[in-house]
Amino acid sequence: MSQGSKPLIQNTKCDCGHQNPTGTVLCEACGKPLTEEAEAQPILEMRYDGVARRSQKENPGIIDRVWNFFSSVKVAIYLILLTLVGSSLGTIFPQESTFLNIDPSVYYKEEYGQLGHIYYLLGLSHTYTSWWFVLLLVMIGASLVICSLDRVLPLYKALSRQRIPKHMSFLTRQKVVYQGQVQEDGADWVERIKPIIKKKGYRVRTDGGTLLAEKQRFSRWGPYVLHIGLIIFLLAVLGRNLPGLHMDEHMAFPQDEPVHIKNTSYYLLNDGFKVEFYTEDDMPEEFKGKNKVLPKEFQTQAILYMCEANCDDLDKEPQLVELTRHNIEVNHPLNYKGLKAYQFDYDLTPILRTVSPMLIDSKSGKEYGKITLSINDPQREYQAGEYTLTLTQSFTDFGLGDNGKPVNLSPNPNAPAFLFLIKGPDLPKEGVQYFYFPKQIDKERFNQEAINAQLAGGEALVKLDVLSMDDVDFSESTTYLNIRVDKAMPFIWVGCFIGMIGLIMGFYFTHRRIWLRIDNGTLTLGAHTNKNWFGLRKEISAILKQMNIEVDEKSLENNRGTKHESN
Amino acid sequence: MNLIDFSGDAFIVAFTLYCVAFIMYALAVMGRRFRKRDPEAHLAKWGKIAFVTATIGLIGHLLYFFTRWAGSGHVPVSNMYEFMSFLSMAIMIAFLVLYFIYKKSLLGLFALPLAILIMAYAAVFPQQVQPLIPSLQSYWLGIHVTLAALGDAFFAVGFIAGLMHLLQTVNFSGTDKGARREQRWLELVMFAIVVLIGFILSVYSFRAGGYQAEFNQTLVDPKTENSTIVKVEYNMPPLIAPYQSETESMQSFLGMKSPLMEAPSWMHGVNAGRKLNTVVWSLVTGLILYGLLRLILRKPLAKFIQPALHRLDPDDLDEISYRAIAIGFPVFTLGGLIFAMIWAEIAWGRFWGWDPKEVWALITWLFYSVYLHLRLSRGWQGKYSSWLSVIGFIVVMFTLVGVNLIIAGLHSYAGTD
DSSP states (O other): OOGGGSOSSOOOBOTTSOBOOTTOSBOTTTOOBOSHHHHHOSSOOOGGGGOOOTTOOSSOOHHHHHHHHHTOHHHHHHHHHHHHHHHHHTTSSOOGGGOSSOOHHHHHHHHHHHHHHHHHHTTGGGGGGSHHHHHHHHHHHHHHHHHHHHHHHHHHHHHHTOOSOOOHHHHTTSSEEEEEEOOSOHHHHHHHHHHHHHHTTOEEEEETTEEEEEEOGGGGGHHHHHHHHHHHHHHHHHHTTSTTSEEEEEEEEEBTOOEEOTTSSEEEEEEEEEEEEOOGGGSOGGGTTTTOOOEEEEEEEEEEEEEEEOSSOSSSOOEEEEEEEEEEETTBOEEETTEEEEEEEEEOOOEEEEEOOEEEETTTOOEEEEOOEESSSOOSEEEETTEEEEEEEEESBEEEOTTSOEEEOOSSTTBOEEEEEEEOTTSOTTOEEEEEOSSHHHHHHTTHHHHHHHHHTSSOSEEEEOOSGGGEEEEOOEEEEEEEEETTHHHHHHHHHHHHHHHHHHHHSOOEEEEEEEETTEEEEEEEESSOHHHHHHHHHHHHHHTTOOOOGGGGBOTHHHHSOOO | OOHHHHHHHHHHHHHHHHHHHHHHHHHHHHHHHHOSSOHHHHHHHHHHHHHHHHHHHHHHHHHHHHHHHHHHSSOSOSSHHHHHHHHHHHHHHHHHHHHHHHOOGGGHHHHHHHHHHHHHHHTTSOOSOOOOOGGGOSHHHHHHHHHHHHHHHHHHHHHHHHHHHHHHHOOSSOOSHHHHHHHHHHHHHHHHHHHHHHHHHHHHHHHHTTOOEEEEEEEEOTTTOOEEEEEEEESSOOSEEOTTEEEEEEOOBTTBOSOSEEOOTTOOSTTHHHHHHHHHHHHHHHHHHHHHHHHHHOSOHHHHHGGGGTTSOHHHHHHHHHHHHHHHHHHHIIIIIIHHHHHHHHHTSOSOOOOHHHHHHHHHHHHHHHHHHHHHHHOOOTHHHHHHHHHHHHHHHIIIIIHHHHSOOGGGGGOOO
């Protein structure tokens, strides 16, 4: 159509007398095409039944303009395409979040060269948390809400107020059309076909010589139900980032030691850890002989406690009450009222927990008394018979610094060491200093005896020594759990569920309508569906057959369409 | 005979039956031109025989699947061989579903070669039953993977019908810019399919010949600058050797005794050189094959195929393509995204982690939602829609194969060396 012929103000009053809102394509009452564009179509464009969308107002204000922007499906498609391209950019190199301890400003350059550095500088190394990506998601959310509202309300009104008689040009320009002669009276014929159509599951209404049959209208709401599900999903995803709704910690749990879970009053105890490996026989040929270690299963026997008292008091033991027990495995997390613990990793290196060395006279070998030393939590003072041992310094990872002085290399208990001041009978009044390395390997590595001899200014008079293996207590393994709280999860699943229902409604059911009118012995039938035209034609052909009208399925297709290539 | 061996035999029987069915389809379509009998009856008869053969093939394929399941104790979708076999089976199931709706058996003329190609691709990978690592030991493995693959299979049938629509409607006598562009792009799609056949042919020919070459590749850690030497095995003649490598042993191939060149420095990964070599071989074989076909047929492949489709109604093909995608979309959403999220939540403790495979599943979903919006709201039907279904299938295949091949991630256990 030529632009010049478009009138400035459209006359939206139909010949049938119905006053339509601006932007209406097909008369709401009789279906007659109202715009020149629709008039020129060989087959009517039936989307949204030709009703005016909410956004098609005359004189839009600012809010209307924003509304109009987001109400456009074209804009929605561009937003989806941008999100699509954006997400794919994020998969070129691994994201920062896949690494535990890296400095991205160096890492990407070292690992992936100049391109990697550019990737980092563009912010693509954290694509999915960058402002533009989140903004795209928010805009898609806005588009979902507005597009849906803009169409669903007018469509709902149109479909619930359908009139039975339709304009001739509405019927003959449907995609499925039949015209033929009937001998009997129109109203009688319509009454006769009514039960046949009903049998196919249609709701049928008649008005004299006209008929409207409709089925599975709810299928039309499918897309909107899907959009509601997606909106809930998106809100939940965006809302997760609010404080307090989300916790995600990776924690180490040495065996038999309750560990406090940060910011909660929960303690979790690793009451035993099991791991089983695949044997050589279970392996396929390609793995055999390669010393490949493949774990079959690993399990943490976890006990969850609630702290009742002395929780923040470091000097007292916290009072714990058992809440629940669960054997945590991959795919089988512990779940207690939204607090979840997932098996993440494990470490089979034994960790020394307590040692109980004996204080011995170096010369005579006389035993004075035993102390019980906790590696992680040593006391200030110990009593061994008549001797007092005062802890003056402790190390978790002992080492010698550049100046030859002892330093702590890390907070990990790799090489624990303790410096005591020992006082008692036969010792100098100010006491003697004594270095103690609980691990045998460290005793040798740092030469404990030589250090103590030096500290004593000759030979050490007393020494600490473990007499039997019973005096050593190990934690055999450490399990690593991922502790999570995610209060938005239920909304995410609800969103998915609603969306899925919408998809099923929209895609596995089809809205079909058949209009019929008889004018002076001429039957005109038009039909519309939102998908599966093939099935609709088949159904109509079967219905007409029962009325003794033989018609080939394919010939029901409106041929006016084939001359013009769509688009 | 144990179940796993039986399952392997069923696989071969299914593959053979698919090939026979495809030949019958070809005879059904081409035969009606040579014979003097009623062409319609000929097509109907042979089309039916071909369809029945394909259905029996599918039964064999199902037998493979369930006996392997029983024999290995887990749903056989845990590695690339098992997954690709399942995908080709799912494509046959999707084809059957669409057949029962539209009764167009000729769809099989294209569905079968696709299923055959994917099955042959599956057999490239090692076929032993592998034990499952703990994160895969869940019934969600079966539910998530099979349903996602079934969704993808419907997209594949959408692609087939879309491609048939394009082949049917492309105007070979047109000389204007648009017609020429379409002819060229369609021929490119045909060429891509030939390259895929070239890949499979080269893998099997060199495997049958027992070809082997070994290299010692020096890998340098960029941080510590420590270098380690890794052994890289080739099963195809090395046109391209790994980056910074020395030849350990190499069988000579057509007088070629040393690699022609080394992989570029940015392809320094352990298997990058070998993958590049495979790609080059596939292209070489594909080009030779394509050249031969052009010499024999003396016309573009698309033009050769077109007459086979002349009886089909393009509107029907367009609708089948859309319908397949419309059936597949909810299945894919459920299997590829929702169930994937549920499993990820259970196994890894997060429902979404932007792992490359997850991102590409999302991209597939976004792409098909664009397809649906363009079709339903903006009236893109016919040619446009068909081209989108072709592009969509490329996205699907990239998600399934390309991501594993090029980008690794948490899903790397489905490895593709």
